[in-house]
Amino acid sequence: MSTISTLGLILLMLMILVGGKAGAQSFLALILNFGLLFLAIVLVAFHFSPLIVTLVTGMLVLALTIFMSSGDDLSSTVAFIASAVVLVVLVAVIVPVEQWALVQGFGPEDSEDLEGLSVLVGISFVQVTTATAILSTLGAIAEAAMAIAAGLSEILEQHPQVGLKALMGDGIAVGKQIIGTTFNTLFFGFFGGFLALFIWFTGVHYSFGEILNDKIFVSEILMILFAMVSVILTVPITTWVMTRAVAGQRKRADKAKMGE
Amino acid sequence: MQVMKGKRVQGWFWLLALVIGGLLIWGTQHNAGLYHDPIMKVTQVKTGRATKETDDFHNQDYQTKQTLTGHILNGSYRGRSLTVTNTYSQSGAMDQRYHVGSQLFVVVHQHTGQKLTATAKDVKRDTPILTMIWVVVALLLLIMQFSGFMAFLSVAANGVLFLMAILLNGSTQGAQVLWIFGSLAIVFAALTLWLVLGANRQMLITLATTLGGTAFSIIVALLVFHFTHERGMYYESMQYVTQLPRPLFLAETLLGSLGAVMDESTDIISSLFALKRERPELSANQVFKSGRQIGSTIMGPLINVLFFIFVADTFPMAMLYLKNGNSWGYTFSMNMSMGVVQSLISGIGIVLAVPLASFLASRFMEKKVSA
Numbered sequence: 050m051s052t053i054s055t056l057g058l059i060l061l062m063l064m065i066l067v068g069g070k071a072g073a074q075s076f077l078a079l080i081l082n083f084g085l086l087f088l089a090i091v092l093v094a095f096h097f098s099p100l101i102v103t104l105v106t107g108m109l110v111l112a113l114t115i116f117m118s119s120g121d122d123l124s125s126t127v128a129f130i131a132s133a134v135v136l137v138v139l140v141a142v143i144v145p146v147e148q149w150a151l152v153q154g155f156g157p158e159d160s161e162d163l164e165g166l167s168v169l170v171g172i173s174f175v176q177v178t179t180a181t182a183i184l185s186t187l188g189a190i191a192e193a194a195m196a197i198a199a200g201l202s203e204i205l206e207q208h209p210q211v212g213l214k215a216l217m218g219d220g221i222a223v224g225k226q227i228i229g230t231t232f233n234t235l236f237f238g239f240f241g242g243f244l245a246l247f248i249w250f251t252g253v254h255y256s257f258g259e260i261l262n263d264k265i266f267v268s269e270i271l272m273i274l275f276a277m278v279s280v281i282l283t284v285p286i287t288t289w290v291m292t293r294a295v296a297g298q299r300k301r302a303d304k305a306k307m308g309e
Numbered sequence: 310m311q312v313m314k315g316k317r318v319q320g321w322f323w324l325l326a327l328v329i330g331g332l333l334i335w336g337t338q339h340n341a342g343l344y345h346d347p348i349m350k351v352t353q354v355k356t357g358r359a360t361k362e363t364d365d366f367h368n369q370d371y372q373t374k375q376t377l378t379g380h381i382l383n384g385s386y387r388g389r390s391l392t393v394t395n396t397y398s399q400s401g402a403m404d405q406r407y408h409v410g411s412q413l414f415v416v417v418h419q420h421t422g423q424k425l426t427a428t429a430k431d432v433k434r435d436t437p438i439l440t441m442i443w444v445v446v447a448l449l450l451l452i453m454q455f456s457g458f459m460a461f462l463s464v465a466a467n468g469v470l471f472l473m474a475i476l477l478n479g480s481t482q483g484a485q486v487l488w489i490f491g492s493l494a495i496v497f498a499a500l501t502l503w504l505v506l507g508a509n510r511q512m513l514i515t516l517a518t519t520l521g522g523t524a525f526s527i528i529v530a531l532l533v534f535h536f537t538h539e540r541g542m543y544y545e546s547m548q549y550v551t552q553l554p555r556p557l558f559l560a561e562t563l564l565g566s567l568g569a570v571m572d573e574s575t576d577i578i579s580s581l582f583a584l585k586r587e588r589p590e591l592s593a594n595q596v597f598k599s600g601r602q603i604g605s606t607i608m609g610p611l612i613n614v615l616f617f618i619f620v621a622d623t624f625p626m627a628m629l630y631l632k633n634g635n636s637w638g639y640t641f642s643m644n645m646s647m648g649v650v651q652s653l654i655s656g657i658g659i660v661l662a663v664p665l666a667s668f669l670a671s672r673f674m675e676k677k678v679s680a
Contacts (some may be wrong), residue, residue, distance in 0.1 A: 053541050075612070079612055155625065163403075
């Protein structure tokens with residue numbers, strides 16, 4: 050058996066042991082997300098517009114990730130609406146910045162990997178790199194939105210009559226608790242992945258100025274920064290969507306009572 | 310009255326942030342003097358005709374030559390005007406189109422007589438990157454206030470530690486990469502959690518969960534590597550590798566897992582502490598059940614975070630492989646397989662941390678949590 054399938058099986062078993070049916074669903078969501086990502090790459094290779102492919106894939110990934118986890122209806126719906134809003138805001142930030150920074154495609158450090166490959170393939174790499182930045186942030190948006198919504202929903206479950214103002218405060222408080230570690234997830238995730246690149250920089254003795262203007266370096270750091278912006282924005286947006294949803298529920302409940 | 314005052318103070322902070330941002334952008338546009346390499350500012354662009362290119366795989370692209378006129382901003386050639394040519398393609402994988410106002414690093418070849426010949430090397434990118442860093446810091450401080458500042462501090466402190474570890478790794482020629490980053494992981498986790506949570510019981514429980522979960526996942530990975538003989542793992546497909554790839558891969562995975570496991574344990578344990586504050590009468594078993602419930606909700610999304618960080622990044626190269634006539638399977642093996650292995654190992658750590666966090670929190674939380 051190959052290493053990938055063995056590790057995959059172990060992960061599946063553990064997820065079922067810990068999360069039961071919900072765990073199996075999350076694992077399925079992971080597989081489907083991989084399928085969507087691969088499909089997106091294939092579609093772009095067939096000359097579909099990278100940005101449109103990414104937006105559609107992005108919405109599907111968010112829906113899959115959020116609704117296939119075991120959250121209750123309220124927190125899942127709130128998390129999905131909030132993360133979709135954040136995704137749209139983020140696209141509006143990423144598109145102009147990628148055009149401005151000119152970090153598309155590959156840098157001189159990639160030449161060895163590119164040996165024997167034709168790079169003149171007629172697909173806009175500005176758009177491909179923009180799509181990459183958006184896709185690499187998707188997981189972080191969904192996770193942050195779910196964490197806030199799940200925390201608030203736990204509080205609502207234990208304390209059904211909590212006031213809207215207090216709920217808003219609770220949301221920001223949960224956000225403040227998670228922001229530090231969420232940032233570190235992003236930091237370690239990205240820096241772990243680019244350990245080799247940074248070792249390259251020190252090994253070849255790049256100067257500080259060269260690193261700061263290097264295409265690959267800037268491209269990577271921008272990806273981390275986009276992910277951080279999206280996580281920061283997710284906190285108030287998710288809390289706000291949740292208070293709206295709870296307010297709506299209570300209004301309906303009041304009306305039903307009046308009707309009796 | 311107090312609300313009014315708070316609003317006004319916040320208004321001043323927003324204004325201050327805007328002014329600092331403006332200064333930063335202006336400053337990086339005029340900092341050519343800080344650079345050793347000559348920088349040219351483009352003042353005029355002449356664009357030639359596009360020529361069609363077709364490669365062996367029938368990919369079509371257009372290449373255009375542009376003639377850029379401008380002057381040097383720094384160094385011994387400061388003020389000298391020059392003309393360089395640049396070729397860009399429609400796809401722009403390895404090249405880029407320049408515009409009036411672009412600042413470029415150039416390599417000067419010859420300076421006999423009046424005429425200066427040079428080639429454009431790359432564009433100056435410090436303005437966009439510093440601007441984005443400023444946007445993140447400003448948003449963080451304005452929305453998250455003190456917690457935002459601490460989050461920023463912990464990322465900055467980890468960045469410095471990371472840099473030191475890389476320099477240490479360089480000075481040992483990469484022979485100790487796993488030990489260096491393994492022991493640093495412990496320091497990273499302790500420092501981060503101390504900065505984010507403060508030194509208290511909650512922090513200790515979270516730290517124990519983080520280290521336990523990460524260590525378990527690496528042990529499981531090593532066992533699987535041993536029994537499957539690493540079949541289907543292509544170390545040669547790793548990018549930018551300048552030293553022995555296997556320990557480097559493990560160190561990368563270790564670091565990647567660490568952040569996510571830390572994130573998850575903090576989420577679960579802080580939610581459980583908040584719950585206990587709201588409902589002090591809950592028993593340890595009820596707390597454990599709540600923890601498992603929260604954990605099984607967030608573990609899936611969290612594995613996804615790492616999956617997208619590790620694998621989405623291979624998009625441009627994977628697409629290029631497909632456009633160069635490679636099969637889907639080969640494209641996957643050469644670009645995505647290592648990222649998938651990393652995601653799976655991290656996933657195992659993330660799942661194992663759920664029962665660990667719930668157990669430790671339910672058993673070692675104080676009877677009455679102080680606010």
